[in-house]
Amino acid sequence: MPLHRLDALPDLSAIAARDVRSVFPESALIALEGRHTQPLFLSVLIHGNETVGWEALKRLQAWLADHPLPRSLLIFIGNVRAAERQARMVPGRPDYNRIWRAGETPEHDLAAQVTEIVRGARPFAAIDLHNNTGANPHYALVHHDRAEDLQLTSLFSPNAMLTRNPPGTCSEAMSAFCPAITAECGHSGIAANEEAAFNLVRDILHLDHWRGAPDRPLDVYTVMGRILIDPEARMVFEHGAQGDVEFPASLEKWNFFDRPAGSTFARILNGGNPVRVTTETGQDVTGLCFAREGDRLILKRDFTPAMLTTNEAAIRADCLGYLMEKTG
Ligand SMILES: [Zn+2]
Structure with a gap:
């Protein structure tokens, strides 16, 4: 599983998630330099049919056309082959949101490689963007009840699910060294959900430091x-x-x-x-x-x-x- 590393985003404006391999033929890690050098780690398309992260990234790129990047970004483009199939995962291959712990497959090696790079960059925060199938409000999966993690959560949604499971998720792995959430953004293909994901990313990019408390009331379950x-x-x-x-x-x-x-x-x-x-x-x-x-x-x-x-x-x-x- 090769990991392509880039230091700029290609023009994504006309690229649908299912065509992601026309610009990212393999999983990719893109480093963009911003004013604050401690990066935000953002992962998209870890599930191939959950397009909210890809669409948020397109909004971010459009916004960057006339705004300087306030904070460096590390962007992981996940399961491009599943995205091409418009499926959660490739049949017979691991779920990309279960590979972030020790394991035997090439996908586990890929996740380990990404984790080591991100850990080495001492990230400010990690956000993994997902959609879900049932009718749910936006909610975050958070893995520690640390003040920074709860503040990160509160900037997305008043609903937080505190869990270390299922094992091997991306945000849980990232939470070992930075505040990290999985942002569950409702159904795929809904503009308001894509906007909410983009707003979260933009807010965290603008955040200078963790205040030590949630910014808004938060229900933690x-x-x-x-x-x-x-x-x-x-x-x-x-x-x-x-x-x-x-x-x-x-x-x-x-x-x-x-x-x-x-x-x-x-x-x-x-x-x-x-x-x-x-x-x-x-x-x-x-x-x-x-x-x-x-x-x-x-x-x-x-x-x-x-x-x-x-x-x-x-x-x-x-x-x-x-x-x-x-x-x-
Ligand atoms: Zn998902």
Whole structure:
């Protein structure tokens, strides 16, 4: 996996993310010099179909046409082959957001190489730009509750998910030596999301120093577990449909909304335990999260769901979503 290193951006203005290989045939690391030399590390297209970072980069380049760069930048252009396919990752190859820990593949070597360069540059901050599938507000994954990390988060969104998982993400690796977040910018292809990503980057480029506190009120959540659906169970998302477990059609509207203890989460239509919750270490905590009242599956404690999706393929491949608890 070659890493191309450049010290200028080619003209991106007319290049769609799927055509990224016309300018970056391989993953690339671009160093741009700014007034403050301690760089911001920015990663884009780590997931090939999440185009927000690429579009934010195009906005940044247009802005730089008549503004000097306030702070140096190190820009990583991630999975260009997945972007070409308009897919999260290349089938049969690793997910580029799981390769930032020790591992055996050429992709792990690439990530290690990038990490060493970025670490050596003593970065001011690291931002990894992503989209997501379900209807979520903008939120950040943050890996430490250090004041700088929380300030970085607050400049993007009032919603922070404090987690070290899944293992091997880019921002978690960067958080070993600088404030780092994954900025989850909602659906791909939405101009307002691209603008929000660009605004975040521009704000951090202009930031002189960390103040030691969030700039805006911030809700920090910790993850209780992932909600898994029995692969045999038939899921339905409308009332009265035939299935084994029924969720409301508006399930995704619960993302980042506090749901009280005792509220209904699902209906279990044919008995059994088709809905389970497991922690990041694989421990089954279903009994701490849910109780049964007749056919209703109710929340045992106050929870805030996140990343709930009604996309069956996404649920089967990954999970229904996450249950979080507010800290503090
Ligand atoms: Zn992603």
